[in-house]
Amino acid sequence: MRFALLGAGVFTLSLFVSQGQVGVRSSLPLPVLVAVAAVAGLAAWHARRSWWPLAVVGAVAHAWLVVWPPLLVATYFAGLSLRSRRHLAAYAGGSAAVIGLSAVVGHVRGGTYAVVTGAFGNALVMALAMIGLPLALGLWTRARREVLAAARERAERLEREQVMRAEQARAQERARIAREMHDVVAHRVSLIVLHAGALEVRAADEETAQAAALIGGIGREALTNLRDVLGVLRSPSRAPGPAGGPPQGPGGQDRLRPPPTLGDPERLRPPPTLDDLDRLLDQSRALGIAVTRHDEGEARPVESTVERTAYRVVQEALTNVHKHAGDVGTDVRIRYGPDALEVEVRNDAPGAPREELPGAGWGLVGLRERVELLGGTLRTSAEEGGGFLVSARIPA
Incomplete structure (x- = not known):
């Protein structure tokens, strides 16, 4: 259910961004933009099985149309899933290459695209917003889950x-x-x-x-x-517990011995x-x-x-x-x-x-x-x- 909601959110936000909410308006017809947003939404919904299709869609959508929601979500899943530092570094390098490719495409297209994606300040902000923050959030979420799982395992072991x-x-x-x-x-x-x-x-x-x-x-x-x-x-069988066995006294010991009475000298006699x-x-x-x-x-x-x-x-x-x-x-x-x-x-x-x-x-x-x-x-x-x-x- 949550991945269906994620897919719907990525679709809606991608369509909203492609309609010119970042300072540029796409010249593509609306059906094409809807199709791009729909592919991004489907890739986000499929992320419950594999997030790599979402990363590919996000890279293409950002380099072509400056549509950043798919790439942002894919980066979060990368931080959540990638284990080794080498894989994390490779993903971060690939994302930086996508940001650079988007800047090159912006210079080629000129105009507002060049300002939005080609300026160093704008490119740095996009890199931090779409790579740094979601990657850090994914790593933190994974670390928190591992700590909770270790604590739960330790409690069960104890x-x-x-x-x-x-x-x-x-x-x-x-x-x-x-x-x-x-x-x-x-x-x-x-x-x-x-x-x-x-x-x-x-x-x-x-x-x-x-x-x-x-x-x-x-x-x-x-x-x-x-x-x-x-x-x-x-016998090595398990001793009866409080629910199924004889009543227990203080400290959990079975009351197998009756308490001594003043009228019974045998019970008051010390051990031989x-x-x-x-x-x-x-x-x-x-x-x-x-x-x-x-x-x-x-x-x-x-x-x-x-x-x-x-x-x-x-x-x-x-x-x-x-x-x-x-x-x-x-x-x-x-x-x-x-x-x-x-x-x-x-x-x-x-x-x-x-x-x-x-x-x-x-x-x-x-x-x-x-x-x-x-x-x-x-x-x-x-x-x-x-x-x-x-x-x-x-x-x-």
Whole structure:
């Protein structure tokens, strides 16, 4: 639509100029002038595809009839389209040649034509008005468009990077939640199932045995469901956003944990450290596993995150002993080094087969991530006698 209006404007202005509005009146008949103006208008309308026809028409019309609108518009498109300095210089030189040719034609025709196009002052004004100003305007318009396009692209890139950072943070938070759920919930549910199985075997009456079997079945189902939940949390799929996911708290974090209440001491208990390790070992001893603790080196205070990670290493190793090894002897070794805390859990060869508990398969993976986040290393290996070793070294 705008190019149609441009074509109509060039046609009207060209016809107006050719009728003698610059001090000269053409001797050509009106139909010829209308045809020249119409060709100029069509070339301006075609400029949406290519502006070179408009430049050719403008050069001929100006040199022949001193009709300047087509050349002025073509010069604007040249500044808007030409990229290299060489092409711009070539166009400016060609336009200057058109101005010179118009001056030569004016001298040949004589009279008012010679004054309008041949005088140095008039030729200079025409060159500035038809070449300098529209060319500068075209260059400025192109530069402005490029700046706006670059700003828009930069804003879109920053938005994409922000989305990627948010998704990365969300994925890290999901992995952290998965590790915590596996370390805490899976371990305790496994102990519940094992205690229920022991109670079922040792129950003196049928009713107690049935209740223990029911508890064990529910616990195994809970472990299976937990495995599915951990798989979802660790999947690379995009975490649900505010519009489609669970409600979010301040800072955009998912409110996956209920707030602590004054009537629930378990929720108010601080995260476990090495001071809680004996209680963890007693839980395994209650299931018939002979757990022995060995402390080496001079015990000293270390960072809470280091103690908590060491506790999780022992917890996960004992959980795997419960699941896969049975009632076997297990050694837990805590070694305080000069710059690191070392934890080793070594169990003997598996004893009598026991019921296999469903697991999520992410225990050692999450444990390795937890240790490596602190700059440490985790090593797991099978022993020659059939046992298994879990060893972690955590900088402290």
